[in-house]
Amino acid sequence: MPTITAFENSPDRGKGQARDMRVRWALEEVGLPCDVRPVSFAAMKDPAHLALHPFGQIPTYEDGDLVLFESGAIVLHIAERHDGLLPKDANARSRAIAWMFAALNTLEPPIVEFGMTMLFERDKGWYEERLAVLKDRVRVRLGELSRRLGEAEWLDGAFSAGDLMMVTVLRRLNASRLLEEYPDLSAYVARGEARPAFRRAFDAQLAVFTAASTSR
Numbered sequence: 001m002p003t004i005t006a007f008e009n010s011p012d013r014g015k016g017q018a019r020d021m022r023v024r025w026a027l028e029e030v031g032l033p034c035d036v037r038p039v040s041f042a043a044m045k046d047p048a049h050l051a052l053h054p055f056g057q058i059p060t061y062e063d064g065d066l067v068l069f070e071s072g073a074i075v076l077h078i079a080e081r082h083d084g085l086l087p088k089d090a091n092a093r094s095r096a097i098a099w100m101f102a103a104l105n106t107l108e109p110p111i112v113e114f115g116m117t118m119l120f121e122r123d124k125g126w127y128e129e130r131l132a133v134l135k136d137r138v139r140v141r142l143g144e145l146s147r148r149l150g151e152a153e154w155l156d157g158a159f160s161a162g163d164l165m166m167v168t169v170l171r172r173l174n175a176s177r178l179l180e181e182y183p184d185l186s187a188y189v190a191r192g193e194a195r196p197a198f199r200r201a202f203d204a205q206l207a208v209f210t211a212a213s214t215s216r
Contacts, residue, residue, distance in 0.1 A: 006024075024201035092156065
């Protein structure tokens, strides 16, 4: 049974934004149980954790003598070794992996920068001007994604690891309500969130915050 690490106390208060959510969801989709080892912010900088993740973050993934870090790499590893997240057809499989990279490399950077500005730069004199610029950058990517998705249910045929990664990236816009400008993308995210495997993963991550709150 693999072991993954997650935040000991969810910084998003259980909203499913922490990146271990991607790994939890992937594991639920393929029906693979795991152990979860909660890690405090202080412990993430300890040598023991840095040996697993050189940048002192979560999640990590341990299975026998294999240790992985980076949520995308972990999800890809799970998807390649278990049925349910990648198509059997070689070309469709490659396209699904391409969508994983698109989610992490094309969509997530401007979305994260936009979100971090909203959270940590409100007291800056240039906040409003910078926020407008970042919001427009996100809109460009959302518009491109919306045109590609069209009326399809998923990005390329059946649900895949590409959709899993894209949905978790787009959910980072929940607080801004920016996604509401694109009804097709909002519906796409809602379809992802309605999957039973997502709900199980979400509830498991929420339980971490709930336990931390009740123990105070």
